[in-house]
Amino acid sequence: MAAEELLAGSLASDEPPRQTKRPAAFVDRDGVVNIDHGYVWRIEDFAFVPGVREAAAELARLGFAVVVITNQAGIARGMYTEADFVRLTKWMRERFADAGVSIAGVYHCPHHPTAGLGALRISCDCRKPAPGMLLAAARDLALDLQHSVIFGDKCDDMRAGRAAGVGVRVFLGRDGLAPPTDPCTDALVSLRYASLAQAVADPQLRRALGVEAGRARATYTGASYGRNP
Numbered sequence: 153m154a155a156e157e158l159l160a161g162s163l164a165s166d167e168p169p170r171q172t173k174r175p176a177a178f179v180d181r182d183g184v185v186n187i188d189h190g191y192v193w194r195i196e197d198f199a200f201v202p203g204v205r206e207a208a209a210e211l212a213r214l215g216f217a218v219v220v221i222t223n224q225a226g227i228a229r230g231m232y233t234e235a236d237f238v239r240l241t242k243w244m245r246e247r248f249a250d251a252g253v254s255i256a257g258v259y260h261c262p263h264h265p266t267a268g269l270g271a272l273r274i275s276c277d278c279r280k281p282a283p284g285m286l287l288a289a290a291r292d293l294a295l296d297l298q299h300s301v302i303f304g305d306k307c308d309d310m311r312a313g314r315a316a317g318v319g320v321r322v323f324l325g326r327d328g329l330a331p332p333t334d335p336c337t338d339a340l341v342s343l344r345y346a347s348l349a350q351a352v353a354d355p356q357l358r359r360a361l362g363v364e365a366g367r368a369r370a371t372y373t374g375a376s377y378g379r380n381p
């Protein structure tokens with residue numbers, strides 16, 4: 153324990169120890185959890201990316217609070233309603249529960265700065281790449297952002313993660329098909345994979361997260377991934 157505290161202290165000397173806070177695995181939705189057909193809001197159009205629920209269950213088993221964070225500008229554009237989103241989210245959480253994982257939180261941004269209708273046309277602080285959803289989750293769920301990880305298929309996910317101080321940022325390919333080809337600077341990205349399932353299976357990610365295969369997170373060893381400017 154002493155070694156862990158020393159290491160944590162050296163990484164965040166301006167912050168008090170956060171032994172009561174837990175790390176999160178922030179997961180983008182469209183393109184990471186489900187196939188991104190574009191503005192998915194109906195249950196019948198929602199297809200899970202293969203292996204994503206099992207991977208989320210493994211992250212939860214390793215001690216991470218699994219939190220979904222998603223821009224939902226389709227609400228701003230009037231393509232579907234807040235109630236539609238809530239209905240789909242309830243169904244999605246039940247399907248995760250079927251796979252043995254309780255989703256700790258789902259945060260969405262219903263705004264758009266130029267295409268939104270009425271009050272939803274604002275430059276908010278929650279639409280990624282802004283960090284508002286991550287910061288809200290950290291407050292609500294007592295999360296340790298520095299020891300958390302974010303998974304997303306857009307560079308804006310990585311930017312939001314860095315803005316919030318999320319230590320490990322994993323860039324995924326869209327719909328889990330192939331490693332990401334979108335440009336995103338290496339300073340924003342810790343690791344790249346095709347899918348959440350591939351990421352969670354890789355020993356290199358586990359080392360970055362401070363977890364070993366087969367047992368829960370014990371010590372943080374991801375120092376090289378949290379120091380980007």
Ligand SMILES: [Zn+2]
Nearest residue numbers: 261276278279
């Ligand atoms: Zn917003």
